[in-house]
Amino acid sequence: MNKSTLTFLAVVAFSFIALFSLSVQDNNHKLEEGRSERIGKAVLEELITKTNNEHPALNNELKGKTVMISVWATWCGPCREEIPELNQLVDQYKHRNDMAFIALDNEDSTRASATMERMNLNFNFDLYFNQNELINLLYRYKLPQENSGLPLTLVINKEGKLEFYYMGYDPYQLSKVKSYLAEI
Amino acid sequence: MKRIIRTELLKLPSRGNYILLAILLLIYLGMSYGLYAALSSEQEVSFFDLGKQLLEAQFSLAGILVSIFLISNIGKEFKDGTLRKNIIDGYSRNDFYVGKIVLLLGSVAMAYLLAIFCLFLVSALSGQVDDFTTNLNLQFVLNYILKLSYSALWASFLIFLFRKLTISLVLYFVWSIIEAVIFQVQQGMREDLNLPADFNIQDYLPRSSLSQTLNVGTIVDPSHLIVTSIYVILFLFLPYYLFTKADIKS
Numbered sequence: 001m002n003k004s005t006l007t008f009l010a011v012v013a014f015s016f017i018a019l020f021s022l023s024v025q026d027n028n029h030k031l032e033e034g035r036s037e038r039i040g041k042a043v044l045e046e047l048i049t050k051t052n053n054e055h056p057a058l059n060n061e062l063k064g065k066t067v068m069i070s071v072w073a074t075w076c077g078p079c080r081e082e083i084p085e086l087n088q089l090v091d092q093y094k095h096r097n098d099m100a101f102i103a104l105d106n107e108d109s110t111r112a113s114a115t116m117e118r119m120n121l122n123f124n125f126d127l128y129f130n131q132n133e134l135i136n137l138l139y140r141y142k143l144p145q146e147n148s149g150l151p152l153t154l155v156i157n158k159e160g161k162l163e164f165y166y167m168g169y170d171p172y173q174l175s176k177v178k179s180y181l182a183e184i
Numbered sequence: 185m186k187r188i189i190r191t192e193l194l195k196l197p198s199r200g201n202y203i204l205l206a207i208l209l210l211i212y213l214g215m216s217y218g219l220y221a222a223l224s225s226e227q228e229v230s231f232f233d234l235g236k237q238l239l240e241a242q243f244s245l246a247g248i249l250v251s252i253f254l255i256s257n258i259g260k261e262f263k264d265g266t267l268r269k270n271i272i273d274g275y276s277r278n279d280f281y282v283g284k285i286v287l288l289l290g291s292v293a294m295a296y297l298l299a300i301f302c303l304f305l306v307s308a309l310s311g312q313v314d315d316f317t318t319n320l321n322l323q324f325v326l327n328y329i330l331k332l333s334y335s336a337l338w339a340s341f342l343i344f345l346f347r348k349l350t351i352s353l354v355l356y357f358v359w360s361i362i363e364a365v366i367f368q369v370q371q372g373m374r375e376d377l378n379l380p381a382d383f384n385i386q387d388y389l390p391r392s393s394l395s396q397t398l399n400v401g402t403i404v405d406p407s408h409l410i411v412t413s414i415y416v417i418l419f420l421f422l423p424y425y426l427f428t429k430a431d432i433k434s
Contacts, residue, residue, distance in 0.1 A: 001424060005278040012285060013420050016333065017413045020397060023326040024404045030323070031403055147401040172382065 027145070034143040035165075043141065044160030050137055057102045057128050064158055066184055067100045068177070070125060071135050071152035073107055074115040078169035079151040083123050085174060090124040093181065098158065104131040104138075141165055155180065188283040192290075200256055208249050208295065215242055216302040223310040231315040235303055236324070242302070243328050246295040250332065251339030251356055253291055258284055258340060259349030281424050288340055292333045299328075327398050334394050334412075337419040344423030363389045390415050 001009075044067065047058050070086060072079035086101070093099045102125060105112055109129035116123070128134075139148060141162070149167035155177055157163045163180060166173045219238045223231060261280075307316035338359075342352040363386065370385040386392035388411055397404060397412040 002276075002278050005282055005424070008282055009285070009420050009424070012289070013417050016330075016337075016416045016420075019326055019330055020409055020412055020416075023323060023330060023398060024406075024409050026323050026326070027398075027400050028403050031400075145400040 031143065031145065034145075038141055038143070038165055039162055041141070041162045042160050043154070043162045044156050047134070047137060051134065055134060057104070057126065058134065062100055062156075063160060065098050065100050066158055066181070067102065067154075067156040068125075068181075069138070069152075069154040069156070070101075070103045071105075071131075071138060071150065071154075072103055072123075073105055073150055074112050074119070074121065075107075076150040080119070080121065082151055082169045082174070083121065087122065087124045089178065089181065099181070101125040103127050104135055105129050106132040106135050142167070153177070158184075185282075185286075188279050189286060191279075192283045192287050195257070201253065204249050204253050208246060208298070211245050211249075212242055212298055212302045216306050219303075220306045220309055223306065223312065231307065231310075231312045235307070235316070238306075239299060239303060239324075239328055242299045243296075243332050246299060247332050247335035250291045250295050250336050252353065254284075254288055254336055254339045255343045255352045255356065256349060257287065258343045259347070259352060262343075262347045263349060277424075277427050281427065284340060285420070288336050289333075292329070292336050296329050296332055300325075323400065327400070330398060331394065334416070337416065338390065341419040341423055344426055360391055363392050367392070387411060 044058070044062060048055075048060060048062075051058060053059050068089070070079075070082075072082075074080075086103075090101050093101075103123055105127070107115075107129055112129050115121075135152075138152060138154060141154075142148060146167065151169060152167050153164060153173070154162065155164035164173065164177055215238050219234055222234055304313075304316055307313050339352070339356055342355055343349070346352045346355070366389065367384075367386050370379070373379075384396075387396050387408055393408065393411045393415060397408040
């Protein structure tokens with residue numbers, strides 16, 4: 001390869017890599033900024049106000065408690081994969097009155113229950129079905145560039161502020177949630 | 185360089201290339217009209233969301249067309265033996281390869297600028313130029329050109345690797361399916377192989393690695409960037425070394 005060809009290809013390759021780096025850096029910066037703004041938001045109060053304190057799961061009774069919410073569906077593979085680990089959390093903390101574990105599903109309760117029975121699924125969170133409206137409210141905290149995904153996990157601290165918000169079955173995030181719950 | 189560009193330009197006029205260009209323009213204009221109609225309707229629609237969708241659709245199709253163009257352009261050189269003729273005419277192997285990379289960059293730039301121009305035109309016609317300038321941020325601009333360029337690079341890599349137009353075209357279209365199958369096999373064997381939960385073979389495959397690097401929904405790990413960069417270098421440099429004397433003699 002002669003020198004000018006090598007220089008030309010090197011410049012093209014370098015430009016590509018530089019543009020990729022710039023894109024990744026910009027993306028990561030925006031996401032980190034958006035996510036850090038989201039954490040610490042007083043979401044419990046917001047959700048209670050938006051549902052007029054009439055929701056059986058999210059109401060004033062949760063104030064002062066650490067709340068873990070999982071948005072899931074019976075047809076969602078990653079959600080089912082996560083359930084055994086979530087059940088472990090419930091088993092570990094069921095004696096604690098200052099913690100609540102809530103699972104929201106927008107499926108019809110009869111159909112979802114039948115599927116759970118057929119699949120032999122035991123989910124020990126407090127299960128609520130037909131939750132389309134509340135689930136939509138929870139997805140409003142998603143950043144514009146984030147893709148909607150299931151399961152959606154939220155952890156709200158005792159002050160009613162958001163501690164964790166992530167989508168998908170993410171063992172790393174789940175391990176962080178476990179450490180957080182163990183510390184409080 | 186001027187001579188290289190002039191030679192490549194001379195090779196461009198052909199019925200196949202005119203058809204590809206016509207399809208590209210039809211797609212761009214058709215989709216732009218769709219966006220204009222949606223923006224002009226009384227429904228409340230966001231220029232940003234719709235514009236993004238338009239660009240995404242335009243660039244997926246443009247990526248395919250640009251790749252077909254490159255595969256057929258380079259493939260024909262092998263098939264018709266024009267590569268040999270070029271060399272006899274005093275064109276070196278370096279000139280030939282640089283010419284094709286210039287062609288790649290030029291076709292990507294044309295497809296990209298035309299798409300942005302169409303979006304600008306729609307924004308101007310629907311009185312939303314402000315939205316166009318506000319929303320055309322760095323990432324918006326960068327990601328699309330990178331996707332388009334990577335797709336073209338992959339196409340040129342395939343044709344230089346296989347030298348046969350049909351094989352390269354088929355492989356270009358089925359490669360994503362092959363990667364999906366590899367991923368499914370990995371998922372199926374995850375437990376048997378005792379793979380870590382965060383291991384995903386797609387991160388290391390040529391086409392899927394790009395999606396991981398340009399995934400705007402997650403914090404991108406630097407390892408994705410490294411993998412994609414390695415592929416870029418490979419796609420650019422390896423074809424040059426794949427040229428052999430046999431190619432010139434053929």
